[in-house]
Amino acid sequence: MFRKHKPVPLAFMGLSVLYFFYVVSLGSSKMIGDELGGDPGGMLLPLVLSIFMFLASTYLMITDTKKRGDQTVTFGPDERRLFSLTFLMAIAYVLAMRSVGFVLSTAVLSFTLTFFYLRGTVRLQDLKAWAIGSLLSTAFLLALYTLARILTRFLLIGGRTGQVPPWMGSNGFVIGTALLLVTILYLPVAILGTKRMKALPSESSVRDVFVSLLVSVATTELLYLIFRQLFLVELVRGLVAW
Amino acid sequence: MEFFLEGLAQVANVSTILWMITGSILGIVLGALPGLSATMGIALMMPISFQLPTATGIGLLLAVYCGAVSGASIPAILLGIPGNPNAIATIEDGLLMTKNGQAGQALGGATIASFIGGIGSLIFLVLFAPLIARLTLAFGPAEKTTLALVGLVIIASVSGTNIWKGLLMGAFGMGLAFLGTDPFSGQLRIPFANQLATTPLSKGLDLTSTLIGLFGISQVFIELRKRQERAQKIEPVKIEKVFPPLKKLLQMWKVILSSLGIGTVVGAIPGTGASIAVFMAYNSAKTIVDSSGGKLEPLGTGSLVGVIAPEVANNAVTGGALIPALALGIPGDAATAVLIGALMIKGVTPGFHLFATNMPLVYAIFITMFLANIFMLLFQLMGIRLYPKILNVPQQVLLPLILILSFIGAYAIAGQATSVGIYNLGIALVMGLIGYALKQDDYPIAPIVLGLILGGMFEENFRRAVKLAGGNYWVFFTKPICLFFMALSVLSIVLPLLSKKRKR
Numbered sequence: 001m002f003r004k005h006k007p008v009p010l011a012f013m014g015l016s017v018l019y020f021f022y023v024v025s026l027g028s029s030k031m032i033g034d035e036l037g038g039d040p041g042g043m044l045l046p047l048v049l050s051i052f053m054f055l056a057s058t059y060l061m062i063t064d065t066k067k068r069g070d071q072t073v074t075f076g077p078d079e080r081r082l083f084s085l086t087f088l089m090a091i092a093y094v095l096a097m098r099s100v101g102f103v104l105s106t107a108v109l110s111f112t113l114t115f116f117y118l119r120g121t122v123r124l125q126d127l128k129a130w131a132i133g134s135l136l137s138t139a140f141l142l143a144l145y146t147l148a149r150i151l152t153r154f155l156l157i158g159g160r161t162g163q164v165p166p167w168m169g170s171n172g173f174v175i176g177t178a179l180l181l182v183t184i185l186y187l188p189v190a191i192l193g194t195k196r197m198k199a200l201p202s203e204s205s206v207r208d209v210f211v212s213l214l215v216s217v218a219t220t221e222l223l224y225l226i227f228r229q230l231f232l233v234e235l236v237r238g239l240v241a242w
Numbered sequence: 243m244e245f246f247l248e249g250l251a252q253v254a255n256v257s258t259i260l261w262m263i264t265g266s267i268l269g270i271v272l273g274a275l276p277g278l279s280a281t282m283g284i285a286l287m288m289p290i291s292f293q294l295p296t297a298t299g300i301g302l303l304l305a306v307y308c309g310a311v312s313g314a315s316i317p318a319i320l321l322g323i324p325g326n327p328n329a330i331a332t333i334e335d336g337l338l339m340t341k342n343g344q345a346g347q348a349l350g351g352a353t354i355a356s357f358i359g360g361i362g363s364l365i366f367l368v369l370f371a372p373l374i375a376r377l378t379l380a381f382g383p384a385e386k387t388t389l390a391l392v393g394l395v396i397i398a399s400v401s402g403t404n405i406w407k408g409l410l411m412g413a414f415g416m417g418l419a420f421l422g423t424d425p426f427s428g429q430l431r432i433p434f435a436n437q438l439a440t441t442p443l444s445k446g447l448d449l450t451s452t453l454i455g456l457f458g459i460s461q462v463f464i465e466l467r468k469r470q471e472r473a474q475k476i477e478p479v480k481i482e483k484v485f486p487p488l489k490k491l492l493q494m495w496k497v498i499l500s501s502l503g504i505g506t507v508v509g510a511i512p513g514t515g516a517s518i519a520v521f522m523a524y525n526s527a528k529t530i531v532d533s534s535g536g537k538l539e540p541l542g543t544g545s546l547v548g549v550i551a552p553e554v555a556n557n558a559v560t561g562g563a564l565i566p567a568l569a570l571g572i573p574g575d576a577a578t579a580v581l582i583g584a585l586m587i588k589g590v591t592p593g594f595h596l597f598a599t600n601m602p603l604v605y606a607i608f609i610t611m612f613l614a615n616i617f618m619l620l621f622q623l624m625g626i627r628l629y630p631k632i633l634n635v636p637q638q639v640l641l642p643l644i645l646i647l648s649f650i651g652a653y654a655i656a657g658q659a660t661s662v663g664i665y666n667l668g669i670a671l672v673m674g675l676i677g678y679a680l681k682q683d684d685y686p687i688a689p690i691v692l693g694l695i696l697g698g699m700f701e702e703n704f705r706r707a708v709k710l711a712g713g714n715y716w717v718f719f720t721k722p723i724c725l726f727f728m729a730l731s732v733l734s735i736v737l738p739l740l741s742k743k744r745k746r
Binding site: 006007008011012019026030031037038039040046050052053056057059060063064075079082083086087094097098102106110113114117118120211215226231232233234235 | 293416643653663671675680705
């Protein structure tokens with residue numbers, strides 16, 4: 001029955017009906033101090049909106065139908081798999097953030113998506129490379145993160161207790177030094193690895209693991225430095241409690 | 243003068259300059275990458291701007307905005323693919339110039355034209371925004387209600403191909419704005435209110451997370467679907483001379499002025515935007531070239547005029563769109579809608595109140611807009627040989643980055659409140675999926691943003707106006723300003739419908 005119809009107007013018709021009944025069930029709340037009357041109440045506008053949405057979506061359902069020869073973007077099996085992977089990983093990221101923490105969940109999400117996007121599809125035979133790569137990438141990231149944290153703590157506490165000059169304990173200096181340390185440790189791996197990878201064929205999974213590792217580690221560490229250390233956003237620690 | 247100096251003091255610091263430079267380069271890169279828009283760039287940078295002082299944060303966003311609008315010309319000229327719809331009209335002559343071995347001049351000319359457009363429209367912004375804002379002094383709740391309505395209806399009726407889709411999206415956005423707590427009675431207006439009363443959802447949807455979802459996350463899914471189309475490798479282009487001859491540019495003064503006027507005026511009309519202005523400027527340039535007696539190269543033959551005209555116009559839109567945005571709180575396009583959102587998150591409400599109470603901030607915005615154009619000119623010219631290489635950045639690397647940046651942005655806006663951050667992640671993801679489904683069916687996203695931003699203003703003023711009139715709904719049809727806005731609303735629905743009928 002609905003084969004000719006597009007899903008969005010149908011969804012909005014359903015939504016507007018639900019919205020209508022929801023608004024009616026809420027009732028109209030009046031302004032505090034409206035003893036003299038005149039306040040149209042909190043129900044009127046949402047009610048008008050739900051009716052308008054129903055009418056507009058009904059009109060669109062009738063007029064905006066699928067036509068023969070409609071050009072749609074191809075959604076091949078590889079794209080479908082990557083799409084599903086992204087969708088599932090995004091949900092997993094949101095759900096796991098609180099328990100796993102920012103560093104680990106971001107590293108795994110970033111590595112997984114970059115690796116499979118580079119492979120061009122999701123295949124069983126790539127799972128081993130993905131698993132090893134995930135572990136390597138997480139280990140490398142944790143090493144950088146831990147060293148940067150040790151340096152950060154040393155400078156912040158040292159600045160306060162007088163072990164180092166106070167200016168060395170300032171936020172700007174600490175971030176700059178941490179960034180420098182991470183860059184010094186990251187660059188040799190990136191440069192040497194890139195040279196070695198050039199010898200491998202372009203479709204090699206090792207090459208994709210290496211690129212994904214670099215992207216994942218750099219993204220996570222940089223975001224951590226910007227948001228946690230520069231802007232003092234409370235990123236969830238989760239499993240990485242130090 | 244005192245306000246100007248206070249505004250300057252807010253901007254003249256190392257932090258603002260560094261963030262603006264970062265924003266400018268990021269904007270150019272984002273604009274150059276096909277599929278990534280200025281609006282998405284601004285939405286992704288909102289969480290960072292939120293952490294910065296207001297003037298610095300707005301400066302960062304304006305730098306991204308100006309950079310992205312200008313950067314879109316790079317792939318248009320080199321590949322014939324616009325970075326975003328703002329550069330569609332640049333393709334014809336720009337690509338021909340590249341084929342004729344004049345890629346450098348086309349890119350250089352486009353950058354200079356963007357700068358002229360940006361600075362020219364800024365002058366209009368400085369002159370007219372305070373005047374228009376002063377007019378709103380006469381606005382009471384009834385006038386403000388109809389003003390919000392006209393802004394919403396205009397953007398809904400002109401964005402997208404189907405007016406009903408636009409209106410439905412506007413209504414959806416307003417519906418989202420109504421979620422949360424009733425502003426007058428404090429009653430909860432969310433489904434499962436008992437369960438969600440203690441959650442951050444009781445305050446309504448977080449604007450930043452919603453915008454990040456609608457513009458950032460949804461685009462990742464869209465690009466994923468188009469993956470096969472984007473698999474082309476970019477051939478290296480030889481770029482020699484970058485600056486077009488000054489004499490040639492001076493000969494185009496009429497084209498430049500007309501494009502500047504068109505861009506600014508079109509930008510100032512809510513809902514129109516650069517994609518309309520560029521074609522109008524291109525057509526106007528055609529007329530000027532035809533009457534130049536052969537002095538100017540004809541358009542469509544790889545002429546520099548065909549690059550200059552649309553590029554002046556699309557950057558002139560940036561200043562034009564800010565006129566109604568700052569003066570009335572009605573954004574000119576989706577990008578300025580997100581900018582207004584950024585201001586509102588900072589507790590700054592555009593309109594006369596802003597001009598009356600926070601003039602130094604207004605000047606700071608003008609100054610950052612000026613700097614944004616200067617940085618855009620400098621960094622686009624400096625990187626003219628480098629930016630073409632950016633077009634080779636594989637999407638496989640870029641898309642995960644955008645997704646993660648979207649998530650961290652939505653999370654970070656909560657600052658120290660981690661549980662709010664987790665809710666924001668969920669909101670961004672859900673809005674991303676909704677945005678994806680809507681974009682797939684050609685539903686415009688801009689009206690949702692407008693609905694979200696104007697919904698609260700509309701409801702509050704509507705209820706106040708009716709209450710003040712003693713429950714009389716005719717108040718919206720008896721005041722002259724209201725009547726004018728109501729007529730404008732009706733016209734903006736009826737005229738597109740009539741013109742569609744006539745075309746049939």
